[in-house]
Amino acid sequence: MLRKEQNDLLTQTGPGTPMGQMFRAYWIPILLSEELPENDCPPVRVKILSERLLAFRDSEGRLGLIDEFCAHRGVSLWFGRNEEAGLRCPYHGWKYDVNGQCVDVPSEPAESGYCKKIKLKSYPLIEKGGVVWAYMGPADKRPPEPAWEFATVPEKNRFVSKRLQESNWLQAMEGGIDSSHVSWLHRGDLAHDPLFKGARGNQYNLGDARPVFEVVESAGGLYIGARRNAENGQYYWRITPWVMPSFTMIAPRGNHSVHGHFWVPIDDENCWTWSFDYHPIRELTDSEVTAMRGGKGIHVTYVPGSYRPAANKDNDYLMDRAAQKAGRTYSGIAGIAMQDASLQESMGPIVDRTKENLVSTDNGIIMARHRLMRAAKALAEKGTTPPGVDPEHQKIRSVAIVLPADVPYKEGAKEALIAKPGVAPATV
Amino acid sequence: MLRKEQNDLLTQTGPGTPMGQMFRAYWIPILLSEELPENDCPPVRVKILSERLLAFRDSEGRLGLIDEFCAHRGVSLWFGRNEEAGLRCPYHGWKYDVNGQCVDVPSEPAESGYCKKIKLKSYPLIEKGGVVWAYMGPADKRPPEPAWEFATVPEKNRFVSKRLQESNWLQAMEGGIDSSHVSWLHRGDLAHDPLFKGARGNQYNLGDARPVFEVVESAGGLYIGARRNAENGQYYWRITPWVMPSFTMIAPRGNHSVHGHFWVPIDDENCWTWSFDYHPIRELTDSEVTAMRGGKGIHVTYVPGSYRPAANKDNDYLMDRAAQKAGRTYSGIAGIAMQDASLQESMGPIVDRTKENLVSTDNGIIMARHRLMRAAKALAEKGTTPPGVDPEHQKIRSVAIVLPADVPYKEGAKEALIAKPGVAPATV
């Protein structure tokens, strides 16, 4: 349970808010590379952290993220012409480069230097791992490039998607931290989803619906360890990292690709759920990629022309009571992603955490919230760089491992929790 | 005309409001029995008196009305599994019985007794007359079961429907109290609607568009008597009762079924209009039921999959100006129910009663408002049980009767105004 002011602190990320300031300390994913497919392609409206911005790729391939609205009279530059190394407002021809610098005001004599005085707000973008990342904080605090393993493996080892989630970012991310719901909400899918079924380890999950959770701090966030009984008095551990501000991973299953999420606020009542699959040492197979594109695993299918899921709150997520009754799905909603999203959206746009009743399996969530609040406070008051900015904090993995009963997982899985190029993930 | 604070008092029914407290003194209709058709059927979201609740019928047929949201982290239990004598949240498996008592928190050891401490808000439901009724007030004030005649006649004598009305409850109910509009708004329908036409008595209605109204208090509310001239210096009286908080009836016509309404606030800008037809001593005929299902009389047809009328404000109620011009309908809207609803919704979500100009034919409305305000005040200040809670107040009938000019209708129709099992209604 949180006090109202704590809930406000954690859920509000607009300009000037403490949590907003903290998100602005990181490189955060804002677009798929496919949304800016080529030089001089159409610009894309980007609402992120409650700011209305415009992303574009100029004639030389440079990426820009600038204020959506022209400095002259406020027209949306989404209508602009992306050509000749800049974006030109179609109303009176004012032109901006990728840094938001105005480079032409046609009505003013070039020699007046007027346009030099006009500059739109802009943020740097970089492209890595099929994702366009933005840094929206102070220039002198710009962090090193993101080093998440999914973004650094060869392109064919990876599949990344995003979907609109119509809720605050925090209740979405809390679902990613919370491993304890898997045995309930997703139980039908472990047996049937092509990206989950048939893996070693599932038998432990399905065999023990009451795992014991041990949550410990990591350099960048937390490790959430879920302990189940294995053979011969050993323990089966599924260890899933949370790295600040909002990166989570699912523990691996056999030789399957590993999955994870990034949760990015659009505004306080909507967020992007980024979903990635990758394998550190092999390419994804055609059938895996086909399944991912088809909305299997943690991915979804969309309302055409959008990144809004085809199953959404307007159609009650295509609830299928017969499937629920028959146990084909546990909640009646198809697909792991929408099983999570439907419930998280059902909590309301911003869940009221003054009313919740948390139990021991929520320790990961409790500790993450406190770590977020501590870091936001340290950043606001002392300028302390928050955990997770350091690329070393990002080079982590989830782990599924059987350990002797007397070995703490942070020790027994120590090496396995570090992302190492060319090294296979630890799975049973 | 009301002062603003009076209008607010009468129209606001959320938790903590005086009128909300008063509605919570009664059994009020919330669902048709057909919405919870069998044991372990899907739960139904119920917004009523501005509270978001969930109704379900458990494995043993018990009915429950509980808080829509799980006590754990706030997920909507609409996604829950209704099975094994309770509703289980699909997120982490917390389970509730029909009283909102948590009966299982799977992650906690059963011996901890944790789940006993978790209880959702819940209200009792009963089923009577094809309707599910809720009592949302204090447990120690729970009234006797509803005794409205329509709910106590044999099932085949009755037809009940409900429709969404997109306005505050009061302006809807005022239409039910107001008999004076019938000769205007519904004049086309008295002659053509299969459930109204051809009845004795219509000739008086159509012959005298300026009835004299006499409104008198009854034990549970009011009798509204509309007096028209009949043969031989006698009077034709149509007497329609209003019983608190929001029950109204239409006066009978020959051997036709009798009609009435219940008006129940969803929130302050929407209400359910309940519409019933029944006959005290005979079954409804197939053709009557077919007409009712087809939206004749006071019933409507719906947007598929909902209880929203097919004719609604988004399509201007399918206004037919040619029918209006030709006099086939008086307002251009088809059907008695939507003739009323269209005008009442056109007043705005909550009509501003500081601007109205009432005349003598509005006396029923004026007296009902004052009685409501008086009762709400007495309940709030002294705990006085309001009129209409007592089942004897509910055993009433509407009457159509010809009386000598010197007999007050409250005397002349005294017996006819009481519902008596097996006794035919008084009609001309």
Added chain:
Amino acid sequence: MLRKEQNDLLTQTGPGTPMGQMFRAYWIPILLSEELPENDCPPVRVKILSERLLAFRDSEGRLGLIDEFCAHRGVSLWFGRNEEAGLRCPYHGWKYDVNGQCVDVPSEPAESGYCKKIKLKSYPLIEKGGVVWAYMGPADKRPPEPAWEFATVPEKNRFVSKRLQESNWLQAMEGGIDSSHVSWLHRGDLAHDPLFKGARGNQYNLGDARPVFEVVESAGGLYIGARRNAENGQYYWRITPWVMPSFTMIAPRGNHSVHGHFWVPIDDENCWTWSFDYHPIRELTDSEVTAMRGGKGIHVTYVPGSYRPAANKDNDYLMDRAAQKAGRTYSGIAGIAMQDASLQESMGPIVDRTKENLVSTDNGIIMARHRLMRAAKALAEKGTTPPGVDPEHQKIRSVAIVLPADVPYKEGAKEALIAKPGVAPATV
């Protein structure tokens, strides 16, 4: 740039606001005559200057503009019966004439004189030039009839349309004052639109994208002169008048019809853009009218059954990036009207003028705003009739003319700027 209180002053036109008071000093267009096609036709809901009104044409052809809602209990009179020289509320039969005077309350004895005490707010309407005009100010200040030339030429010389614009009126009108965007936003259309292409003068427009603007005050508003170089050291002037409160014209092109606009607030976030084409001395040709009906020139096509443009913000104005890339349209939006509207709506419902950066080409806009503020203040404080009320201020024309370099346009075009019946417009 404006201060916030200046922006509020200029953009708010509801009852009681200074700018609202000023709009109420003029005859303003509210309906096309075709919307009230015959006696006793259906009444039309009219929201204008944030007031909800109802217009109707009674049995004798008289026009009325009255409060939308019945004085009795607030029902919308849109559902009323327009018959026998008045509009009758279908609820209880109260009846009103075109002046809002209640002429019948059926439930009250006629001899009581009750209905004489009931009068709805009403405003006078007149019909001129295919347009229904309303005057919403004090009766004793009623101005002479509108004298705009487009409304006084023979019917066959004129085509008038209106379209919903989903923005405040001021940012819409500022587009009409601002000639400087034509060379940018509309450049594709000067060459291709059947109502613009092939005219003399276009070569100057396309040949000089940086005209010099000279703005001077006129009796009723402003003249905005755009100067471009012509042959032999002469100047090509395009002079477009703005007359208060919101009338603008486009400069003529050869023998083409001349175009102009009227911008009328619906509420503070929506306005009607009126668009007219006319020729002072000839009928419009069939092909011209066909093009106008087809959405060419400054006209649009509509969502069926409405005056909302078919290209609108819900479909991103049917943005065609390929056409934009190829230069067939400059912004990717088809048609002059929607090119303007799309950009103006993209500024948001009410553009924040505290953030703009105006340049010399915005002088017309700057001067118009100041003139509006001055006039609103003089009207509010001293009752001064604002410019543009006098019919002489309305008898103006736009002009396209070549003048010697040393002749000020206000002198050189003095006669041409006055509308004279039977005299051809001055064009090159």
